[in-house]
Amino acid sequence: MEKERKDVPIVVIKRLPRYYRYLGEMLGQGMTRVSSKHLSEKMGVTASQIRQDLNFFGGFGQQGYGYNIEYLYHEIGEILGLHKGYTTIIIGAGNLGHALANHSNFKKRGFRLLGVFDKNEMLEGSTVGGVQVYHMSKLDKFMRDNEVDIAILAIPKYGIKEVADKLVSLGIKGLWNFSYSDLDIDPSVAVENVHLSDGLMTLSYRITQNQTQP
Amino acid sequence: MEKERKDVPIVVIKRLPRYYRYLGEMLGQGMTRVSSKHLSEKMGVTASQIRQDLNFFGGFGQQGYGYNIEYLYHEIGEILGLHKGYTTIIIGAGNLGHALANHSNFKKRGFRLLGVFDKNEMLEGSTVGGVQVYHMSKLDKFMRDNEVDIAILAIPKYGIKEVADKLVSLGIKGLWNFSYSDLDIDPSVAVENVHLSDGLMTLSYRITQNQTQP
C-alpha cells in the first residue's frame, strides 16, 4: 500500500494534517483532481515540496493528470492512522477539558471519546461532550475494562507527572499534554506537549517587530 | 539593549518561549546562574544551539560563568514583547472561549484580557474569565474606545473571514485564530493559526508507527 518509510522527517509529518484539510475542503467542493501546482498555489507552498512530501509514502499521482483528490485524501488519512478509530479519554473536566470534549473536529477525524476524568467527586455522574465524567479513582478499572489509546491531559502541571506515569503503567499509547510542562516519559509512548501560551508569545514577538521596524 | 536583528529565523523565535519557561522555573527554584551546557541537559537540546540562538539577540552571558538567570529571563521576555502589556479580546464565548479566558498563563505572561464578544445576545452582560461579555454589534465601538492589540478567535470557521477583516479594519495588530481554517490576510497584521486537531493527528501517526514497527 505504501512505500517503505523508515525515517520520514517530522517536518513532513507535521504538514500532512494541513494537506489533509485542504484536500477535504476541495472534496467538499466537488473537485475530483488536483495538480501539485494547483494545490501549492492554494496552500502557499511550493509544488516541489508537495511532491517531495508525498513521495515519502508512495506515488499517489499520475503524470499528466495530477492527483485524484478522494484517493489522496483517503491515503493521507490512512498514513495518519485516522481510520484506526483510536479511543481517547480526557483527564480534567475544567474549562479546557470541556472545550476539548466538545471539539467536533476530533470526532470528525475519527477519534472516539470514551470518558472524562476529574479529581472532583462532585462532578461524577455528570456529562461532558456526550460522555460520562468519572472520578479519578475509577481510572484504573476503566482502563482495564476499555481499550484506551490516547489520554488528553487537561490539568495543571502540578501532579501531571504522577497521572502520566499511572496512564503509562496502565498501557496508554499516546499522551496529549496541555499542561504547562514538558512531559518526559518512556519513548515507547507518543507524547505531544502543547503550550498554548507559546503561540501567544510568538504573536507578541511579531507584533513588537512590526511596530519597531517597518 | 539588543543586537541588530533583521532576520532571526522563525525556528529560533519559536524556541524562545521554551527557554523562557525553563528559566522561569529555575528562577522559581532560587537558582541564579546557568551555563548553556547545564540548560541544554535540562531541555534536551545542544548547548551549541542555545548559544547560537541567544546570540541572534545579543551576548547575554559571560565567559567562565554562564548566564545570569534573572537577567536572561528578563531579556527574553523583553525580546518577546511580554513587558508591553499587550491587550486582548476573545471572539466567541463558547467552550474554547471560556477555556482561553480562564487560562491563567496568559495573564502571567503579561497579557491583559479586556472583553469577550459573542453573537448570542443572551450572553451579553454575563462575565467570563473576569471580564464582560459583549454582543458582537458592540465590537466597533469597543475597539474605538479601547486600545486592543490582539484578538483571539474562538469561533467556527464559518464567517471567520468577515470577523477577521472587520478586526483588521478596526486596527487590530495580531490575530490568534483557533478556527479550523488558515486566515490569509494583510501581512502587516501578525496571524497565528492554531489547529488543535493537527496535534492529535500527528500523535495518531506516531502511535500507528509505534505499533507497526518496533
Add this chain to the structure above:
DNA sequence: TAGATTGTTAATCGATTAACAATC
C-alpha cells in the same frame, strides 16, 4: 499525438553542530 504533470535526482539553501580562540 502533444501537453501536462509526475517521481526523482541534483543543486541550493538554511539550520544545527563542532571547534576553539577570547576572556571572565
Add this chain to the structure above:
DNA sequence: TAGATTGTTAATCGATTAACAATC
C-alpha cells in the same frame, strides 16, 4: 592563575527548491 564557558567561525547535516526524463 587555572578552569570554565562564552561568542563566533567553520564544518556538517538536513530540508527545500530546481530541473528534467519518464510517461500518462
